[in-house]
Every structure is written in structure tokens, then in C-alpha cells.
Amino acid sequence: MIKVTVPATSANLGVGYDCLGLALDLRATFQFQSASKLTIAGCPEQFQNENNLVYRAFQAGCEALGEPVPSLAIKIDSPIPVSRGLGSSATCIVAGLAAAGEWFQTQFTQNELVQLATDFEGHPDNVTPVIYGGLCAGVQTDEGISVLTYPVADDLDFLAIVPDFTVSTDEARALLPKSVSYATATHQISHSLLLVRALMTGNLFDLRLALDDRLHEPYRKQLIANYDVVAEACDYFENSLYISGSGSTLIAITDDTPTRGMLRQRLMKELPDWNIFPVAVDTAGVQVEHG
Numbered sequence: 290m291i292k293v294t295v296p297a298t299s300a301n302l303g304v305g306y307d308c309l310g311l312a313l314d315l316r317a318t319f320q321f322q323s324a325s326k327l328t329i330a331g332c333p334e335q336f337q338n339e340n341n342l343v344y345r346a347f348q349a350g351c352e353a354l355g356e357p358v359p360s361l362a363i364k365i366d367s368p369i370p371v372s373r374g375l376g377s378s379a380t381c382i383v384a385g386l387a388a389a390g391e392w393f394q395t396q397f398t399q400n401e402l403v404q405l406a407t408d409f410e411g412h413p414d415n416v417t418p419v420i421y422g423g424l425c426a427g428v429q430t431d432e433g434i435s436v437l438t439y440p441v442a443d444d445l446d447f448l449a450i451v452p453d454f455t456v457s458t459d460e461a462r463a464l465l466p467k468s469v470s471y472a473t474a475t476h477q478i479s480h481s482l483l484l485v486r487a488l489m490t491g492n493l494f495d496l497r498l499a500l501d502d503r504l505h506e507p508y509r510k511q512l513i514a515n516y517d518v519v520a521e522a523c524d525y526f527e528n529s530l531y532i533s534g535s536g537s538t539l540i541a542i543t544d545d546t547p548t549r550g551m552l553r554q555r556l557m558k559e560l561p562d563w564n565i566f567p568v569a570v571d572t573a574g575v576q577v578e579h580g
């Protein structure tokens with residue numbers, strides 16, 4: 290039996306659209322065993338068939354290795370909500386690929402996994418931190434994807450604010466304009482540089498200035514009912530805020546744990562059907578065991 294565990298991820302972090310991502314300590318487990326026919330358990334019924342993303346990624350891994358696809362039983366145990374901006378699809382893709390490598394005892398290198406997983410997902414921002422852990426930038430170059438990893442300041446406190454509704458990534462991407470001005474591009478590049486430094490140093494003043502996205506958040510806020518309620522509470526408690534991935538989850542950041550608790554209490558009262566909980570940075574990335 291092969292067991293793969295992978296972290297949830299928060300992509301974009303506001304201004305790092307399609308390239309920055311952070312691994313979070315909310316881990317999913319995927320088990321792979323030989324079986325007489327394909328069986329998939331532990332996920333919504335609509336995904337229990339051969340179109341399952343974990344299975345398709347496993348098939349792609351076999352294809353990359355030039356090996357036949359075995360008949361499998363896949364068991365999923367994931368606390369990561371689907372289509373809420375916490376990288377559920379990236380966990381499936383990386384787990385399927387990593388399991389295929391382990392199955393044929395030809396483990397992919399981290400960089401090979403990033404390339405294969407990005408081909409699947411279309412952008413490297415979720416899959417890179419799933420593989421490496423921590424805060425990562427995936428830079429798509431003519432020679433493939435270069436991965437940059439950064440330490441995150443220990444004193445930053447993250448709060449996941451998960452609505453009771455989904456946002457599909459396809460829908461959230463379709464809303465975006467086809468082009469932006471030079472001024473917007475310059476704003477975005479400069480703010481993403483400031484963001485990375487602020488996350489490394491834990492400088493909250495810089496963090497607040499840096500989280501001023503102009504590429505996607507202005508268009509996507511409208512998909513998140515009660516965004517303004519959350520933004521107002523974050524302002525009140527001086528927390529920074531961004532849309533995680535393509536939403537619907539929002540992430541608040543402070544460096545003061547009691548303030549995070551107060552923000553959480555207020556939001557739990559105002560949005561009782563949402564799931565609001567502290568998260569921390571995961572630094573382990575994908576882990577594979579062969580039992």
C-alpha cells in the first residue's frame with residue numbers, strides 16, 4: 290500500500306497571481322492499493338469514477354514513466370473543502386503523480402513533479418508548495434519551472450475564513466480581463482516583491498501596503514457574498530486580508546495571536562455558517578510512504 294500525504298495551499302496571496310503559493314497545515318491523505326477493478330472512496334460520489342483527478346494524475350504519472358496503469362483502489366481522507374480556494378485540486382494531482390512514481394519505484398524529483406503537476410493544473414502556484422512546503426514562487430521560464438522558496442516569519446498568525454459556498458476556479462478565471470495596462474503591471478510586480486519581503490520579515494505595515502492586488506481580486510470580490518463584512522472586521526482588528534486562490538476562502542494575517550482570536554470570535558458571530566479557524570504554515574510538503 291502506498292500512502293501519500295499532502296498539504297492544503299493558499300495560492301496567489303493577493304498580488305502573486307498564478308505564481309506564489311503557501312502550504313498550510315491542513316493535510317489530506319491518499320492511499321493506493323492493487324484491486325481487481327478501479328474503486329475510489331472518501332470523496333463526493335460525483336468523483337468516484339475514472340475521471341477522478343487523483344486517478345487521472347496517477348495515469349499521467351504512469352504515462353510519464355512509460356509504465357502500464359495498474360488496477361487500483363484509491364482511498365481519500367481529506368479535510369480540505371473542494372472549490373474553496375485551498376488547493377484541493379493540487380492535492381489530488383500531486384498525490385496521484387507521486388503515488389505513480391512510488392508504485393514503479395522511480396520517484397520523481399521535486400522539480401519533475403512540479404513540471405508534471407503544472408501541466409495538469411495550468412499554473413504552478415498551488416502545486417509548488419504542495420510539493421516543497423512553505424512559501425514558494427513557481428517561475429515559468431523557457432527552460433521549465435524554476436522554484437523559489439522563502440522562509441515565512443514565525444510570528445505571523447493566519448486565519449482561514451471559509452464561506453459556506455464554493456467558487457469554481459474556471460468561473461473565477463473567466464471574469465478576469467484579457468489584458469492590463471503597463472501601470473497595472475508595474476504596480477503588481479512592485480507589490481509582489483514587497484509582499485515576499487513582508488512575509489519573510491513579518492513586517493505588518495509593509496504587508497498591508499503590499500496586499501493591494503489589481504489583477505484579480507477587484508473582479509472576484511463580487512463572487513464572495515459578505516466579503517465587505519470580513520474586510521471591515523479585518524480593518525477593525527488591523528489584520529491584512531486576501532482572497533485565497535480563486536476563492537471563496539479569505540485569509541487574514543496578523544502578528545498578534547489574541548487579536549486573531551478576537552477577529553475569529555466576531556466573524557463566527559456575524560457569519561455563523563462559515564468555518565473560521567487558525568492555520569499555520571506547513572513546511573513538510575508531499576510525504577510518501579510505502580507500507
Ligand SMILES: Nc1ncnc2c1ncn2[C@@H]1O[C@H](COP(=O)(O)OP(=O)(O)OP(=O)(O)O)[C@@H](O)[C@H]1O
Pocket residue numbers: 298300331332333336341342343365367370371372373374375376377378379381415456457458459533534535536
Ligand atoms: N477529494 C477529491 N476527490 C476528487 N476530486 C477532487 C477532490 N478534491 C478536489 N477535486 C477536484 O478538484 C476540483 C476543484 O478544483 P478547483 O480548482 O475548482 O478548486 P480548489 O483546488 O479547491 O481551489 P483553488 O484552486 O482555488 O485553490 C473538483 O471539481 C474536483 O475535480
Ligand SMILES: N[C@@H](CCO)C(=O)O
Pocket residue numbers: 300301306307308412414415458461462505534535
Ligand atoms: N492562481 C489560480 C489559483 C486557483 O487555482 C487562480 O487565481 O485562478
